[in-house]
Amino acid sequence: MQINYYIFLSIALFVIGIAGVLTRRNAIIIFMCIELMLNATNLLLVAFSKMHHLAASKIDAATTAGTDGQLFVFFIMVVAAAEVSVGLAIIVMMYRNIHSVDVNFLNRLKH
Amino acid sequence: MSNSLNIVYLIPLLPLIGFLINGLGRKRLSKSLISIIGCGVVLASFLLSIWVFMQVKNGNVHVANYFDFISVGSFHVPFAFQIDQLSAIFLLIITGVGFLIHVYSTSYMHHEAPEHFGRYFSYLNLFIFSMLLLVMGANFVIMFIGWEGVGLCSYLLIGYWFKNTEYNKAAAKAFVMNRIGDLGFLIAIFWIISKIGSTDFHAVFSNTSKFTSADITAITLLLFVGATGKSAQIPLYTWLPDAMAGPTPVSALIHAATMVTAGIYMVARSNVLYSMSELSQNVVAIVGLATAILAATIAMKQNDIKKVLAYSTVSQLGYMFLALGVGAYSAGVFHVMTHAFFKALLFLGAGSVIHAMGGEQDIRKMGGLSSKLKTTYITFLIGCIAISGVPPFSGFFSKDAILYAAFEHNPGLYIVALIGAILTAYYMFRLLIITFTGKFRGTEEQKTHLHESPPAMTIVLIILAVLSVIGGFVGIPDAIMKGGDKFSEFLSPVIPVKHGPITSFPKENFERLLMGVSTIAALIGIIIAWLQYRRYQYKEPNAVGKFLENKWYVDELYEKTIVKPLNFLADLFDRELERSGIDALVNGVGKAVQYGGRQLRWLQSGQVGSYVLLMVISMVLFFVLQFFLRK
Numbered sequence: 001m002q003i004n005y006y007i008f009l010s011i012a013l014f015v016i017g018i019a020g021v022l023t024r025r026n027a028i029i030i031f032m033c034i035e036l037m038l039n040a041t042n043l044l045l046v047a048f049s050k051m052h053h054l055a056a057s058k059i060d061a062a063t064t065a066g067t068d069g070q071l072f073v074f075f076i077m078v079v080a081a082a083e084v085s086v087g088l089a090i091i092v093m094m095y096r097n098i099h100s101v102d103v104n105f106l107n108r109l110k111h
Numbered sequence: 112m113s114n115s116l117n118i119v120y121l122i123p124l125l126p127l128i129g130f131l132i133n134g135l136g137r138k139r140l141s142k143s144l145i146s147i148i149g150c151g152v153v154l155a156s157f158l159l160s161i162w163v164f165m166q167v168k169n170g171n172v173h174v175a176n177y178f179d180f181i182s183v184g185s186f187h188v189p190f191a192f193q194i195d196q197l198s199a200i201f202l203l204i205i206t207g208v209g210f211l212i213h214v215y216s217t218s219y220m221h222h223e224a225p226e227h228f229g230r231y232f233s234y235l236n237l238f239i240f241s242m243l244l245l246v247m248g249a250n251f252v253i254m255f256i257g258w259e260g261v262g263l264c265s266y267l268l269i270g271y272w273f274k275n276t277e278y279n280k281a282a283a284k285a286f287v288m289n290r291i292g293d294l295g296f297l298i299a300i301f302w303i304i305s306k307i308g309s310t311d312f313h314a315v316f317s318n319t320s321k322f323t324s325a326d327i328t329a330i331t332l333l334l335f336v337g338a339t340g341k342s343a344q345i346p347l348y349t350w351l352p353d354a355m356a357g358p359t360p361v362s363a364l365i366h367a368a369t370m371v372t373a374g375i376y377m378v379a380r381s382n383v384l385y386s387m388s389e390l391s392q393n394v395v396a397i398v399g400l401a402t403a404i405l406a407a408t409i410a411m412k413q414n415d416i417k418k419v420l421a422y423s424t425v426s427q428l429g430y431m432f433l434a435l436g437v438g439a440y441s442a443g444v445f446h447v448m449t450h451a452f453f454k455a456l457l458f459l460g461a462g463s464v465i466h467a468m469g470g471e472q473d474i475r476k477m478g479g480l481s482s483k484l485k486t487t488y489i490t491f492l493i494g495c496i497a498i499s500g501v502p503p504f505s506g507f508f509s510k511d512a513i514l515y516a517a518f519e520h521n522p523g524l525y526i527v528a529l530i531g532a533i534l535t536a537y538y539m540f541r542l543l544i545i546t547f548t549g550k551f552r553g554t555e556e557q558k559t560h561l562h563e564s565p566p567a568m569t570i571v572l573i574i575l576a577v578l579s580v581i582g583g584f585v586g587i588p589d590a591i592m593k594g595g596d597k598f599s600e601f602l603s604p605v606i607p608v609k610h611g612p613i614t615s616f617p618k619e620n621f622e623r624l625l626m627g628v629s630t631i632a633a634l635i636g637i638i639i640a641w642l643q644y645r646r647y648q649y650k651e652p653n654a655v656g657k658f659l660e661n662k663w664y665v666d667e668l669y670e671k672t673i674v675k676p677l678n679f680l681a682d683l684f685d686r687e688l689e690r691s692g693i694d695a696l697v698n699g700v701g702k703a704v705q706y707g708g709r710q711l712r713w714l715q716s717g718q719v720g721s722y723v724l725l726m727v728i729s730m731v732l733f734f735v736l737q738f739f740l741r742k
Contacts, residue, residue, distance in 0.1 A: 022724050109717040 006047035013040035027091045027101040031084065038080045045069045045076075116166060116173040116194050122159050122202065123243040125152040129236035137229025145225070146217040149232035153213050153239055157206035160199070167199040172604070174249050174313070181252070188310060193249035197605045200444065201246040201376055204451050208368045209239050211571045215459055216360040218567035219466060231271060235364070238264035242369050246376055251300050251310040254377065258296065258341065261370045262289040268365060269357040281353040288350040292340015296377075299333035302326065316383040324388065331384050331391035335398075338374030343425045344402045344432060349666050351425055355417040359462030362417060367424050367454035372447045375431050382440045382606055396436025396520070400527055403429030405663065407534035411541065412652060412659040415472050416461045419542045423498070424454055426535065430513055433528060439516030440606040441599040445586045446509035448598075452582050453497040453506055456575035460491040463564040463572065464546060468557055474542065475649045479551040483561040486569045488547050490576040495543045497579040499536035499633040502626070505583030507633075511626050512588060518625060525625075529632050536636025544644040590622035 013036055020033030049069025056065030091101055098105050129152035133145050140148075172195040181188035192198075213235060220231055241260025248254040263286070270282030300310060306322055307315050322330070338344070343351040343366075354366050365371070378385060378395065385391055403426045410422035427450050434443035465472055467484055481488040497504040500511065510532065518525035551558055563569065586598035599608055652660055661667075714725070 018727055022720065022727065103720060104718070106719040107717040109719065109722070 003047060003051050006043065010040045010044040010047070013037075013043065025102050025104060027094070027103050030103065031087055031091075034087075035080060035084070038076060042073045042076055045073050114171070114173045114175070116163065116171060117175045119159070119163060119175055119192050119194055119247065120177060122156045122163070122206070123240050123247065125155050126236040126239040126243065128152060130233045130240060132233075133229045133236060134233035137226050137233065140225070140229055142221070142225050142228050145229045145232050149236055150210065150213040150217065152236060153206055153210040156239070156243070157203075157210050160202040160206045163194060164199045164203055167194060167196055168601070172196070176249075186304065186308065188250060188252045190253065191249035191311075192247040192253075193312060194247070195605050196602050197376070197379060197444070198246050200448065200602070201372075202243070204372075204448055205239065205242050205246065205369050208451050208455050208575075209235075209242075209364060211574060212360050212364045212368075212455065212459070215363075215462070215568050215571040216358075218565050219360055219462055220358060227271075231268075231358070234264055234267045234271070235361075238268065238365060238370070242373070245373055249312060251303065251312075251315075254380075255293075255296060255300065258337075258373060258377075259293065261365070261373060262286060262293070262341070265289070265354070265365050265370055268361040269354045271357055271361070275356075278356040281350075281356040285350040285354050288347045289340050292337045292347055295333040295336025295340070297337075299330045299337070302330050302333070312380065316381075319383060319387060322384075322387075327384055328388045328390050331381070331388050332394060334377060334381060334384075335391065335395055338377055338432075339398065340374075341377075342371045342374030342428050342432070344374075344398055344429060345405065348402060348406070348425050349662075349669065352418050352421040352662070355415070355421050359417065359458060359465060362421070363455045363458035363462070366421065367458050368451035371424060371428055372431075372451070375428070375435065375443055375447050378432070378435045379440045379444050379606060382435075385435070386438065386607075392436050392438065394436070396433050396517075396524060399429045399432025399434075399436055400524060400531070401429070402426070403433065403531045404527060404534070405429075407531050407538060408659050409662050410538040411534065412656055414475050414649075414660075416464060416474050416477075416542065416546060417458070417472055419474075419538060420454070420457055420461060423457075423535070423539065426531065427454065427498070430510065430528070430531070433517060433524065434513040437516045437520035437524065439513065441602045441608070442509065442512035442516055444602065444606070445598050446513060449497070449505035449509040449579070449582050452575055453494045453504075453579040456490060456494040456572060456579055457498070459568065459572055459575065460487050460494060463487040463568055464491075466564055466568070467561050468553065469560050471553065471557060474545045476553040476557070477546045477551070478549040478553075478647065479547070480561065481547040484547075484563050486563060486572060490569075490572040491547065492543060493576040493579055495539045498539055499637060500532055500629055501536075501633050501637075502630055503580075503583065505579050505581070507626075507630070508583035508586050508588070511629055512586065514629055515588070515622055515625055529629065532629055533632045533636040536633040537640045540637045540640035541644050544640060545647050548645065549647050588622060588626075590619045590626070 017033045017035075017037035017040060020036065021030050024030050024033065046069060049066035051066070052069070053063070053066030056063045094106075095101055129148050132148055133140070137145070174191055174193045176189050176191040178190050179187060180190040213232070216231065216235065220228060223231065238261060241257045241264055243257070245254050245257025245261060248257060266282045266286040269285055270279045272278055303310060303315055306326055307318055309315070319327070340347040351366055351371070355362055357365075385395070406422040406426035406429065410419050410426065413419045413422060427446070431443045431446050431450070434440070434446060463484065464477065464480060464487060467480070467487075468477065471477070493504070497506040500507045502508075514525060514528055514532070517528050586596050588596055599606075658664070714721075
């Protein structure tokens with residue numbers, strides 16, 4: 001498939017994720033949107049790695065050209081997992097204090 | 112080069128030390144200690160001046176170089192003192208009369224609190240220091256430092272009783288009018304520097320070929336502008352009568368004997384330049400004569416004892432400038448010396464009267480003081496005779512020298528000057544008669560307080576009276592005694608003796624004739640005053656009298672034509688340029704910063720959501736920028 005399609009899809013997912021982070025009130029939904037953004041970048045990385053591999057294997061059949069892209073995706077997933085665990089812990093603390101997961105209550109940063 | 116005269120730096124240094132000690136220690140020292148220090152340093156300077164005079168008399172003239180004051184490129188101004196005949200004479204006058212006035216002040220000012228007493232003496236010492244710098248300077252710059260210094264001290268001393276707003280205004284008026292003259296002096300100095308490259312008297316007076324005649328005229332006229340400010344000539348004389356707000360010894364020292372003679376000194380010192388410009392000499396003579404007559408007419412109708420003496424000073428200074436203007440420089444300096452004696456005497460005598468009257472200065476409230484204030488009366492009488500120019504008192508010799516020189520130059524000048532001499536005798540004896548003779552016109556309380564002044568004051572009066580009598584004998588003209596004019600002879604290395612044109616009469620007899628005429632003129636003035644005022648009762652003056660009493664309305668004229676427009680202009684600048692312009696700009700910057708800060712504060716809402724939005728926006732902008740930069 002043409003790389004353009006993957007790029008458009010990835011951008012669309014990313015922008016939807018950003019829009020969700022900026023506009024949603026529920027903290028857990030915001031987390032989901034963050035995951036969406038991360039996955040959008042994962043998609044892009046994998047697509048480009050395949051593209052480079054295909055292009056390189058035309059010259060040399062046993063090439064390892066596109067592997068770093070896919071490897072990086074693993075790293076991103078690990079980071080995402082760690083981040084989600086920390087973030088959910090914060091949300092749990094927040095709920096314990098104000099019994100809600102509405103992020104509009106997070107306006108104390110100016111004190 | 113080592114010359115015993117190199118120690119003359121002590122002469123101004125001692126009063127400067129006196130100024131520092133009395134000024135800084137005025138809250139700690141006692142009045143007697145302040146008096147001793149204040150008078151002692153001037154006495155020491157006087158003794159040194161006597162020694163200097165002896166040295167100069169033996170022919171030891173010297174320029175003592177101390178250090179480089181200004182050194183810029185090829186322009187050098189050394190801090191140097193020039194000791195020659197002219198400065199030696201002025202040194203004696205300044206330190207001698209100054210010392211006597213210091214002693215007088217210890218008694219006159221004894222009512223003051225110790226702190227203010229110390230302040231007074233420190234200012235007096237500072238004044239002596241500045242005046243000494245002025246006359247000893249070897250170049251125009253050092254002279255100018257002293258020039259400014261005496262102007263400053265005049266301001267400080269006129270406004271000595273600083274709690275009175277009127278006195279402060281008088282002090283400010285004196286200082287500002289002085290400054291106007293100083294501008295002329297400064298421009299003259301700059302002109303000299305641009306043509307000669309140096310301000311040293313030696314350099315300037317021996318290189319006059321580097322000046323064009325237009326240069327000389329301009330420089331001498333500008334120097335004269337400075338002199339009109341300092342020596343109270345038309346048009347910058349109105350500060351001097353107002354300066355009578357200061358203590359009487361200050362009026363005696365500064366506004367009679369020394370500061371106002373600074374202009375005379377400057378012109379006499381620059382006689383080489385003035386002799387080269389006929390126009391400047393004529394201007395000097397005419398302005399001097401006009402001032403002499405104007406001031407004499409005003410003095411005739413004044414009712415404050417010090418104001419009469421103030422206008423008398425302005426008038427006599429006019430005579431000195433007349434002398435300088437007709438080329439008789441040594442006669443002008445001679446009159447400076449004799450005038451210092453009798454004018455200081457008159458002022459100090461007036462101080463004695465004011466002291467006895469408990470502060471009253473209006474002569475309409477005096478009268479008949481001769482019986483209670485004998486010494487004051489006799490010395491004041493001697494002063495009046497001296498200033499009227501009656502022989503053999505000192506004023507006769509100096510004034511006659513001036514009149515004779517004026518006649519040689521232009522008989523018209525002589526006639527007018529003679530009329531001025533009659534007026535001088537008239538107003539001085541008017542003052543004497545109204546103040547000291549007749550019936551006492553004051554209050555009963557004042558009458559009981561009338562007493563002769565303490566010895567510190569009367570002894571000074573006596574000394575000055577003796578000097579007023581014998582002071583003229585150093586300048587006896589050839590017509591009376593051959594070779595008697597020791598004064599001009601002494602000054603001749605600095606001031607070339609003038610040889611006037613031969614008149615058709617044999618010179619000597621003619622001079623004797625003129626002397627007789629001036630004596631008769633003085634006597635006429637005295638007799639008219641006696642006839643008019645011996646039975647004195649104050650009457651409202653007629654129209655002419657009112658015009659003279661109100662000083663020809665010159666102050667009002669200046670107020671309307673100069674002061675009001677200047678104030679208007681200053682207000683305009685204050686409103687438009689200062690407040691609406693510069694202040695608005697500077698405050699506006701501050702206001703803009705505050706506004707910006709207030710608006711930027713909204714960014715810190717504390718809402719995490721808006722922070723995230725901002726992060727996203729900035730990242731997008733980043734990428735867009737990268738995109739365009741790569742392109």
